[in-house]
Amino acid sequence: xxxxxxxxxxxxxxxxxxxxxxxxxxxxxxxxxxxxxxxxxxxxxxxxxxxxxxxxxxxxxxxxxxxxxxxxxxxxxxxxxxxxxxxxxxxxxxxxxxxxxxxxxxxxxxxxxxxxxxxxxxxxxxxxxxxxxxxxxxxxxxxxxxxxxxxxxxxxxxxxxxxxxxxxxxxxxxxxxxxxxxxxxxxxxxxxxxxxxxxxxxxxxxxxxxxxxxxxxxxxxxxxxxxxxxxxxxxxxxxxxxxxxxxxxxxxxxxxxxxxxxxxxxxxxxxxxxxxxxxxxxxxxxxxxxxxxxxxxxxxxxxxxxxxxxxxxxxxxxxxxxxxxxxxxxxxxxxxxxxxxxxxx
Amino acid sequence: xxxxxxxxxxxxxxxxxxxxxxxxxxxxxxxxxxxxxxxxxxxxxxxxxxxxxxxxxxxxxxxxxxxxxxxxxxxxxxxxxxxxxxxxxxxxxxxxxxxxxxxxxxxxxxxxxxxxxxxxxxxxxxxxxxxxxxxxxxxxxxxxxxxxxxxxxxxxxxxxxxxxxxxxxxxxxxxxxxxxxxxxxxxxxxxxxxxxxxxxxxxxxxxxxxxxxxxxxxxxxxxxxxxxxxxxxxxxxxxxxxxxxxxxxxxxxxxxxxxxxxxxxxxxxxxxxxxxxxxxxxxxxxxxxxxxxxxxxxx
Numbered sequence: 349x350x351x352x353x354x355x356x357x358x359x360x361x362x363x364x365x366x367x368x369x370x371x372x373x374x375x376x377x378x379x380x381x382x383x384x385x386x387x388x389x390x391x392x393x394x395x396x397x398x399x400x401x402x403x404x405x406x407x408x409x410x411x412x413x414x415x416x417x418x419x420x421x422x423x424x425x426x427x428x429x430x431x432x433x434x435x436x437x438x439x440x441x442x443x444x445x446x447x448x449x450x451x452x453x454x455x456x457x458x459x460x461x462x463x464x465x466x467x468x469x470x471x472x473x474x475x476x477x478x479x480x481x482x483x484x485x486x487x488x489x490x491x492x493x494x495x496x497x498x499x500x501x502x503x504x505x506x507x508x509x510x511x512x513x514x515x516x517x518x519x520x521x522x523x524x525x526x527x528x529x530x531x532x533x534x535x536x537x538x539x540x541x542x543x544x545x546x547x548x549x550x551x552x553x554x555x556x557x558x559x560x561x562x563x564x565x566x567x568x569x570x571x572x573x574x575x576x577x578x579x580x581x582x583x584x585x586x587x588x589x590x591x592x593x594x595x596x597x598x599x600x601x602x603x604x605x606x607x608x609x610x611x612x613x614x615x616x617x618x619x620x621x622x623x624x625x626x627x628x629x630x631x632x633x634x635x636x637x638x639x640x641x642x643x644x645x646x647x648x649x650x651x652x653x654x655x656x657x658x659x660x661x662x663x664x665x666x667x668x669x670x671x672x673x674x675x676x677x678x679x680x681x682x683x684x685x686x687x688x689x690x691x692x693x
Numbered sequence: 694x695x696x697x698x699x700x701x702x703x704x705x706x707x708x709x710x711x712x713x714x715x716x717x718x719x720x721x722x723x724x725x726x727x728x729x730x731x732x733x734x735x736x737x738x739x740x741x742x743x744x745x746x747x748x749x750x751x752x753x754x755x756x757x758x759x760x761x762x763x764x765x766x767x768x769x770x771x772x773x774x775x776x777x778x779x780x781x782x783x784x785x786x787x788x789x790x791x792x793x794x795x796x797x798x799x800x801x802x803x804x805x806x807x808x809x810x811x812x813x814x815x816x817x818x819x820x821x822x823x824x825x826x827x828x829x830x831x832x833x834x835x836x837x838x839x840x841x842x843x844x845x846x847x848x849x850x851x852x853x854x855x856x857x858x859x860x861x862x863x864x865x866x867x868x869x870x871x872x873x874x875x876x877x878x879x880x881x882x883x884x885x886x887x888x889x890x891x892x893x894x895x896x897x898x899x900x901x902x903x904x905x906x907x908x909x910x911x912x913x914x915x916x917x918x919x920x921x922x923x924x925x926x927x928x929x930x931x932x933x934x935x936x937x938x939x940x941x942x943x944x945x946x947x948x949x950x951x952x953x954x955x956x957x958x959x960x961x962x963x964x965x966x967x968x969x970x971x972x973x974x975x976x977x978x979x980x981x982x983x984x985x986x987x988x989x990x991x992x
């Protein structure tokens with residue numbers, strides 16, 4: 349199976365400080381970038397020498413990055429790195445002339461939302477044996493192994509900083525539901541969450557908040573929109589909501605789900621792929637099949653009408669969040685790096 | 694199991710089949726299965742991409758969808774390369790032509806009669822009645838008058854007028870549906886509305902009596918939530934013993950209407966022992982039971 353399942357001890361395979369490059373496609377404040385930057389910080393703390401490569405004019409001041417940033421150059425990078433981690437589609441545009449190992453960090457099925465030529469380029473990369481694929485969920489591992497035929501996969505998961513994301517319960521007059529994700533966006537499918545919120549209102553007086561980088565035309569169904577909130581304000585938004593309504597079609601991992609859990613805000617979500625690694629129906633979240641709007645609505649109504657269920661889910665969610673520190677991801681990354689050095693796959 | 698169910702609308706509104714699917718999928722989820730919905734004309738991902746994004750064990754769809762050749766082709770190809778079951782559902786007659794039947798393992802139908810017997814001689818067609826949702830449809834103490842809910846286009850038929858017009862005029866029944874003043878009842882509210890009603894009229898349309906019979910969802914839901922006043926279908930004999938039939942099923946429209954008038958006014962009541970018998974007769978007729986049966990057939 350995939351490498352994260354190996355019993356090997358990190359102590360035995362750790363090979364000392366490594367020089368590592370992380371190559372970013374952009375620097376927007378979003379989960380797809382904050383996750384690799386959190387990996388960088390976790391690896392830096394362990395003494396690895398990390399350099400982040402980012403596009404010109406990109407700003408990462410929204411993230412407390414503990415590594416230097418270099419601008420992508422037009423020519424292959426001459427400097428030697430033990431490992432290069434390509435984020436997103438950067439592997440095709442930013443070659444390194446001498447790299448010990450090359451890793452692709454796969455955080456979602458980006459190829460499905462791109463034009464055919466780009467799609468083929470991405471799929472070729474995922475199946476190219478020169479790359480070791482770092483995936484954030486078992487769902488993506490199944491895809492790389494089963495559909496792309498590449499056995500060089502490590503599941504590294506994702507993490508949460510529970511010193512930043514923690515619950516802060518406060519009494520509220522009404523239940524508050526949170527929608528997260530850009531609107532409109534085909535994959536995030538926030539329109540379904542808005543429809544659910546509207547239907548919930550026929551049964552319960554609820555307040556509806558939304559958090560996104562872009563949110564076009566909120567309409568009457570959304571009471572408050574947090575547009576591109578500063579990263580230090582995001583935990584506070586989760587803390588003030590009872591449930592996160594997520595209707596994405598596909599999620600590589602579902603970091604917002606984990607962030608919400610850590611803040612005591614319960615994900616009520618479609619079973620959108622990667623979330624199934626840590627979302628467990630009735631334990632820490634409520635889950636419906638993707639697109640099954642009636643079922644998800646049923647879960648929201650059940651959640652709002654049953655205080656025992658809410659309490660049980662909250663306990664489960666907080667316990668789950670504690671299982672996903674960034675250190676766990678750093679362990680998995682070090683195992684992957686060490687596996688590559690030892691010629692393992 | 695991970696199941697992909699095809700739907701015509703994201704939430705039950707205009708199509709009877711989407712109400713049925715909602716109840717079926719809730720039952721399947723209660724049995725521990727994951728039911729995705731795929732709405733072909735609105736889904737952001739093409740079907741092939743979506744099928745390749747998840748490992749589905751079962752595709753479940755109204756056979757009507759298979760009148761579409763492109764869909765038929767995709768599913769035929771997919772089942773050649775993946776170990777997947779495909780189960781069809783025949784809800785409307787006449788049935789689609791032969792190729793639709795070839796792509797499915799078998800087809801379920803709530804119809805029984807001449808047409809389905811003929812089809813069953815050619816294809817693997819299995820009778821699986823509609824049902825009630827044991828989560829949404831529960832008996833409570835009644836308080837209001839009699840209520841008829843027909844959310845879909847069915848009540849545009851003249852049969853509705855034959856049964857209901859007089860009663861509506863007398864204010865003996867309150868009707869909800871596209872043809873009435875109150876247009877729609879949310880399926881999550883229907884059960885509690887039924888349960889609060891003194892009696893619940895139900896009838897089947899003439900096109901459902903031309904050699905093929907069905908027990909509509911209302912038959913199951915009304916009996917589960919309150920005091921039903923049904924027309925008569927031979928299929929009711931399979932659910933109710935004679936003692937129940939004479940109290941809850943009336944072939945004669947005039948007697949049917951009088952029963953509603955009398956229950957509504959309080960001139961007639963139903964003994965609690967009879968209600969208990971009614972409840973007993975509905976055991977093992979929930980959608981959960983139906984879906985268990987469907988999954989048993991797949992084993």
